[in-house]
Amino acid sequence: MAAEPTGTPYAWPDTYGDEAKERMGFFTDTSVCIGCKACEVACKEWNLVPDDGMVWTGESYDNTSTLGANSWRHVAFIEQDKPLHGDGDGEVDALRWLMSSDVCKHCTHAACLDVCPTGSLFRSEYGTVVVQEDVCNGCGYCVPACPFGVLDRRHIARHSGDPPHEILGLQLGKNEDGRVWKCTLCYDRLKGGHEPACAKACPTDSIQFGPLDELRERASKRMEKLQAEDWNGARLYGEDPDDGVGGFGAFFLLLDEPEVYGLPPDPVVTTSHLAEMWKTAAVATGALVLGVVAGFLGGAR
Amino acid sequence: MSVTEVGSGMRSYYGRPVLKEPVWQPEIPWYFFTGGLGGASSVLSLVARVSGHELLAQRSIQIASAADAVSPLLLISDLGRPERFLNMLRVFKVTSPMSVGSWILAYSSAASSVSAFLNTIGRLPRVSELARTASAVSGAPLAVYTATLISDTAIPVWHEARRELPFLFGSSAIASAGAAGAIAVPPAQAAPARRLAVGGVLVENALFNLMEKQLGMVGEPYSKGEAGKFKKIAVGCTLGGAGLLAGPARRSRLAATVGGALVLAGEAAVRWSVFKAGFQSARDPKYTIEPQRERLQRSRTAPGSAEGSV
Numbered sequence: 001m002a003a004e005p006t007g008t009p010y011a012w013p014d015t016y017g018d019e020a021k022e023r024m025g026f027f028t029d030t031s032v033c034i035g036c037k038a039c040e041v042a043c044k045e046w047n048l049v050p051d052d053g054m055v056w057t058g059e060s061y062d063n064t065s066t067l068g069a070n071s072w073r074h075v076a077f078i079e080q081d082k083p084l085h086g087d088g089d090g091e092v093d094a095l096r097w098l099m100s101s102d103v104c105k106h107c108t109h110a111a112c113l114d115v116c117p118t119g120s121l122f123r124s125e126y127g128t129v130v131v132q133e134d135v136c137n138g139c140g141y142c143v144p145a146c147p148f149g150v151l152d153r154r155h156i157a158r159h160s161g162d163p164p165h166e167i168l169g170l171q172l173g174k175n176e177d178g179r180v181w182k183c184t185l186c187y188d189r190l191k192g193g194h195e196p197a198c199a200k201a202c203p204t205d206s207i208q209f210g211p212l213d214e215l216r217e218r219a220s221k222r223m224e225k226l227q228a229e230d231w232n233g234a235r236l237y238g239e240d241p242d243d244g245v246g247g248f249g250a251f252f253l254l255l256d257e258p259e260v261y262g263l264p265p266d267p268v269v270t271t272s273h274l275a276e277m278w279k280t281a282a283v284a285t286g287a288l289v290l291g292v293v294a295g296f297l298g299g300a301r
Numbered sequence: 302m303s304v305t306e307v308g309s310g311m312r313s314y315y316g317r318p319v320l321k322e323p324v325w326q327p328e329i330p331w332y333f334f335t336g337g338l339g340g341a342s343s344v345l346s347l348v349a350r351v352s353g354h355e356l357l358a359q360r361s362i363q364i365a366s367a368a369d370a371v372s373p374l375l376l377i378s379d380l381g382r383p384e385r386f387l388n389m390l391r392v393f394k395v396t397s398p399m400s401v402g403s404w405i406l407a408y409s410s411a412a413s414s415v416s417a418f419l420n421t422i423g424r425l426p427r428v429s430e431l432a433r434t435a436s437a438v439s440g441a442p443l444a445v446y447t448a449t450l451i452s453d454t455a456i457p458v459w460h461e462a463r464r465e466l467p468f469l470f471g472s473s474a475i476a477s478a479g480a481a482g483a484i485a486v487p488p489a490q491a492a493p494a495r496r497l498a499v500g501g502v503l504v505e506n507a508l509f510n511l512m513e514k515q516l517g518m519v520g521e522p523y524s525k526g527e528a529g530k531f532k533k534i535a536v537g538c539t540l541g542g543a544g545l546l547a548g549p550a551r552r553s554r555l556a557a558t559v560g561g562a563l564v565l566a567g568e569a570a571v572r573w574s575v576f577k578a579g580f581q582s583a584r585d586p587k588y589t590i591e592p593q594r595e596r597l598q599r600s601r602t603a604p605g606s607a608e609g610s611v
Binding site: 057059065066068076078111114115116117118119120135136137138139140141143144145146147148149150151152153154176177178179180257259260261262263264265266267270271273274276277278280281283284285286287288289291292293294295296298 | 311312313314315317318319320321322323324325341344345348349352354379380381382383385386388389391392394395396397398399400403441442444445446448449450452453454455456459460463464467468470471472474475478479492493494496497500501504579583586589590593594596597
């Protein structure tokens with residue numbers, strides 16, 4: 001659990017050389033989240049993320065529901081008939097209210113970045129994963145590639161007053177945004193030496209920003225404390241560099257299983273099977289050619 | 302300890318999906334179909350040319366060039382920003398089957414249209430032959446890579462079928478090219494095309510069932526909803542069409558046309574079924590969560606791994 005600091009101050013030296021910075025990330029400690037949604041608001045304000053309508057879901061205090069093109073932070077609310085500590089010690093009405101601010105995980109092995117055909121998605125000098133909106137052509141490949149369902153295409157007219165978008169029809173230049181959007185870990189703020197807007201706005205330090213190695217140490221200390229206090233179901237999620245995505249750049253301390261928060265319990269980057277997939281494609285290609293040749297063997301019947 | 306273990310009652314966040322459904326529009330399954338038809342027809346054309354089936358060779362390269370001409374239009378139309386389609390050729394990335402495929406399609410499209418054009422106007426036969434060979438080289442990868450593209454996602458029904466899908470798409474492409482050839486040439490000269498259509502249909506149907514069986518619970522979408530509906534259409538059309546092509550189509554041009562059309566419709570339905578299954582697979586969180594949970598429990602019960610955080 002206690003991740004050893006890697007000892008290397010530069011996260012991506014092979015790509016960035018001297019310009020590489022320390023790998024930065026988030027540690028979201030949900031045990032102190034109070035569900036104020038200041039992170040959601042600060043993110044929208046700073047990044048000019050558009051409004052995408054309002055629906056009363058009836059799902060506790062959550063009316064954002066999911067991460068997407070227009071929600072880069074999402075606070076989940078879960079009401080449970082379960083004590084916060086241990087088995088309740090005779091508490092009659094055991095009840096706990098879990099809250100967790102979800103965000104792009106900025107994976108070490110990022111499927112979205114791997115499959116992006118235009119090079120729009122890239123790894124920044126801070127080790128974060130960012131979409132270049134001036135390059136993205138809205139092919140949508142990253143959307144089903146992400147094991148967390150973070151990315152989505154933005155369906156909003158580029159300018160107010162644009163006519164509604166026709167999905168079918170071969171017209172060029174659709175009148176909507178059409179690109180994919182996600183958390184940039186406030187790339188612009190990092191460049192200016194500031195912490196991301198959500199972390200800045202978080203009143204309880206549930207969202208902590210810093211060098212990933214440092215955050216991992218801090219998280220393992222916090223875990224020890226919660227375990228000593230017998231918190232129910234406390235666990236770190238995404239801190240392990242040996243997991244299916246090579247560890248998250250933005251990892252979590254959760255109080256229940258990941259799926260309870262809408263997170264996959266064992267995410268694996270799809271491109272970990274890439275070599276196998278290309279090999280299968282090569283064999284299938286050969287089989288197709290042989291199959292066609294076989295069709296020409298035999299008479300003219 | 303006090304956390305309920307996952308048994309029959311899987312836990313999720315208000316039943317909401319973990320993954321995002323693809324944003325791809327109807328253009329994409331149609332492209333899977335035209336890409337398969339075009340790619341396999343290029344190969345068919347070259348083999349027909351080499352084995353002396355002149356008319357079949359000529360018609361097949363025309364079919365290939367038509368399909369290869371439609372394909373990029375479908376893909377461009379599907380983009381969120383169609384005016385930026387050239388960004389597809391900005392980089393070449395082996396980690397992105399879509400990038401690799403864009404280059405294959407650009408090359409194949411150019412080659413098959415040059416060959417078909419010269420062949421039709423009867424000029425520069427050598428250049429035409431060279432272009433035909435060039436398009437045949439890229440034909441098979443063009444027909445197959447779309448399977449790799451969808452396998453290389455987090456969608457369980459696609460990713461877990463990564464060993465079967467390329468063969469399924471390949472056999473479906475052969476059936477399509479054979480069927481189109483059987484329509485385009487008189488029965489007396491269409492024997493190889495009919496054989497390819499019938500053989501392709503049989504292999505495709507066998508592979509589809511094998512894939513579904515291998516997927517187990519993850520493969521449920523193929524028997525439900527729209528994916529299930531398209532699969533039923535696919536089975537009916539492909540087998541019915543193959544029956545016609547194997548029998549009466551040997552003498553009757555009408556039977557060949559109807560049989561070929563049925564097979565083409567059925568193979569399009571195969572692509573639609575696979576496409577829709579991906580959406581259904583993403584929509585229901587159980588297909589994402591349950592296999593991952595099982596994988597975790599297997600690794601936890603394995604010796605030497607202790608997980609004590611609960």
